Amino acid sequence: MADVDHDEEPHLLEEDQFLQEVHSFSFWFEAIEGYLEDRPRGYVETLGEPTDSKTMSDADRDQLITTLCNYCVGESTALEASSGLVRMAPNNHSRIFLATQVADEARHLEVFLRRLEMLGVTNPEAEVEARAASGLVEFRKRLLDLVDQGDWEAAVFAQNVLLESMEDTVFKFHESVADTITQQMLEGVVADERRHLGFGENDLGRRLAHDPDGRSRLAAIRADLDPLVLASFDSVYRELGLSREDQPQLGKEYLATVERLGLTT
Amino acid sequence: MNGPVDAAIDEVPPSSFQPESADGDEPPRQRFELEDTGFKEVPKRWRKFYRIWQGEGDSLGPNEVICPVCKVVIRSHREFRPGDRVYCMPCMSRMVVVRRPDGSLEAEVTY
Numbered sequence: 001m002a003d004v005d006h007d008e009e010p011h012l013l014e015e016d017q018f019l020q021e022v023h024s025f026s027f028w029f030e031a032i033e034g035y036l037e038d039r040p041r042g043y044v045e046t047l048g049e050p051t052d053s054k055t056m057s058d059a060d061r062d063q064l065i066t067t068l069c070n071y072c073v074g075e076s077t078a079l080e081a082s083s084g085l086v087r088m089a090p091n092n093h094s095r096i097f098l099a100t101q102v103a104d105e106a107r108h109l110e111v112f113l114r115r116l117e118m119l120g121v122t123n124p125e126a127e128v129e130a131r132a133a134s135g136l137v138e139f140r141k142r143l144l145d146l147v148d149q150g151d152w153e154a155a156v157f158a159q160n161v162l163l164e165s166m167e168d169t170v171f172k173f174h175e176s177v178a179d180t181i182t183q184q185m186l187e188g189v190v191a192d193e194r195r196h197l198g199f200g201e202n203d204l205g206r207r208l209a210h211d212p213d214g215r216s217r218l219a220a221i222r223a224d225l226d227p228l229v230l231a232s233f234d235s236v237y238r239e240l241g242l243s244r245e246d247q248p249q250l251g252k253e254y255l256a257t258v259e260r261l262g263l264t265t
Numbered sequence: 266m267n268g269p270v271d272a273a274i275d276e277v278p279p280s281s282f283q284p285e286s287a288d289g290d291e292p293p294r295q296r297f298e299l300e301d302t303g304f305k306e307v308p309k310r311w312r313k314f315y316r317i318w319q320g321e322g323d324s325l326g327p328n329e330v331i332c333p334v335c336k337v338v339i340r341s342h343r344e345f346r347p348g349d350r351v352y353c354m355p356c357m358s359r360m361v362v363v364r365r366p367d368g369s370l371e372a373e374v375t376y
Contacts, residue, residue, distance in 0.1 A: 009342055010314055010352045015359065022357040027308060031355075034305030034312075191306045194335040198356025201334055205376025256333070260374055 023093040028100040028195075035191050042111030043184035050180035053118075063239045064182065065119055067174070069131035070236060072112045072124070074167055077140040078196075079105035081159045084147035097199055104192040111185045118181070136232040139163070142225060153207060153214060154221050160200020161261075162225055165254035166233045168193040174240060201257055208261060219263045294344040297328045304337070307354045314340050315355060330372040334358045345370055 013021065021027055038044055056064070082101045089095040116124040143163070146155040168190060175186040208214050230251060258264055302316040316338045318331060325331065327344040335356035345351070349362040351372055360372035 010311055010354055011339075011341055011350060013352065018352050018354075018359065019357075022354055027354075030308035031306055034307075034309070194306065194337070194356045198334050198353070198358050201356075201374070202358055202376060205374065209376050253336075260333070 019093055023097045025096060035188055041114055042188055043181045052179040053181055061119055065121060066131045067236055067239045068112050068116050069128045070133050070136055072109060072128045073132045073136045075105055075109040077143060078159055079109055081143050081147050085155060088150050088152050101196055108189050115185060133232045133235055135228040139228040156200050156203055157218050158225055160196050161257055162229055164193055164196045165257060166229050169253055170233045170236050204261055215262050222263055297342055299340055311354055330362060330370055332358060333372060333374060
């Protein structure tokens with residue numbers, strides 16, 4: 001952890017002090033402790049089963065299972081990809097941060113699988129496989145291929161910018177309409193996504209500033225992968241019962257990010 | 266406290282922020298006492314420097330800007346001015362404060 005005066009504000013830190021602080025394991029641990037200490041399984045268990053969970057209709061339950069199955073695909077993809085990225089990280093700051101992301105993604109997967117069990121799914125692994133959206137499965141394959149090829153920039157873009165942006169938008173919306181238990185689980189997941197998104201944008205932003213030619217390469221990869229993820233999360237909105245005109249702008253925050261990075265085509 | 270307005274406690278010159286203009290045509294910066302608003306996504310000692318944007322009906326104080334990356338409100342003990350450096354710890358972004366044509370202050374990411 002950076003050696004800082006605790007009476008000072010963060011904006012007075014030197015840049016290297018700031019990066020050392022936010023990439024540290026202790027920063028991560030104290031941050032997640034803030035919003036997870038009373039919910040080791042992702043929700044406040046002492047409240048018992050809330051009424052909205054008990055009274056959920058069969059149709060709503062089935063739709064929620066499909067949605068959660070696709071969240072599990074996204075989280076298991078991020079878990080595998082981020083663990084692969086640890087090995088090719090360019091420096092120790094990134095390596096340590098990615099180790100915390102691996103733990104975050106594993107926890108997300110665990111809480112979503114647990115929610116499936118709570119909803120009566122007896123074999124969550126099989127259910128996830130059966131209900132996974134084809135676009136998301138294809139995206140998973142492409143992302144893991146990028147990791148296997150050792151393409152750091154493309155993999156960070158696909159995972160920490162594209163996938164995390166889409167998840168962040170969808171999870172925030174779902175949080176606003178979900179039953180109490182699912183809402184509490186999503187709240188904890190969204191808090192983690194901020195770190196993952198920020199890491200991706202800032203890492204790529206620094207790299208592209210010194211490698212302008214890299215922009216056209218990433219823009220091409222983006223054009224290839226965008227439809228897979230956009231279509232997958234668009235289908236989640238439909239599962240949540242939203243008509244197209246009522247859907248929040250799915251790609252708005254993502255497009256703002258790619259514009260800041262200069263990846264618009 | 267979830268509102269954007271913190272109590273201005275006095276007016277003092279800035280220290281490490283952008284210096285006042287040499288000819289002294291700008292008033293000293295306001296200083297603000299910050300309260301923890303319940304934002305839990307950073308370690309305790311940093312929590313009062315961030316808050317969740319409440320959406321419609323919310324507004325920013327002169328010591329607040331929104332992080333363009335993660336949309337959290339970034340806060341300071343001091344009134345912000347163009348050129349100030351700010352850090353968003355929740356998403357690990359570094360920014361500089363800029364003034365828009367309409368006079369409002371915004372944070373721009375610096376990679």
